[in-house]
Amino acid sequence: MRLTVLAACTVFLSEGCEEKKPDITPTPATISPSVTPPSLSAVVPSATSTATATSTATSTSAAVSAVASVDGGGRVLKCGAKPLPPCPLFAWMKANTGPAMASEDFPALETALERIATMTPPGYSNWASIAKDGAKAARDKNLDGVKGSCTGCHKQYRERYKKEMRDRPI
DSSP, rough: HHHHHHHHHHHHTTOOOOOOOOOOOOGGGOOOOOOOOHHHHHHOOOOTTTSSSHHOOOOOOOOHHHTTOTTTTTTBOOSSSTTTTOOOHHHHHHHHHHHHHHOOOHHHHHHHHHHTTTTHHHTTHHHHHHHHHHHHHHHHOOHOOOOOOHHHHHHHHHHHHHHHHHHTTO
């Protein structure tokens, strides 16, 4: 029964997504011949169900949210890929460094990189110095130096940051 709901949720989530979700719908070979798969209406509570939500749509949305908001390690995610909201640091970077980089606005890049240096999480010992190097490159109008700073920080910290503190307020 759980597999049917998960399969329905997977199909729902894969519609309109860039990444194709694997099809986990059970095949006849994986279902015992004596077991008849339940219909979706038997799995998702109806509007009159007193055990769970007040409507099928609400129940389905809750199931989809639960599936979409858990990462591979079993952690509940508050932000990230759609349908979740963007994570705080990503949203800040997209609003501040992205446009400045695209327009080669060196004063804005310097300001953004100086601000990033103040956002150093505990245990990320090179974060501030990398950001300050990028700010200096922006002062010198050295776009390659700014890009190198960004690349260096992302290579060193992006995956770790996403695993440890992706929803950290900035």
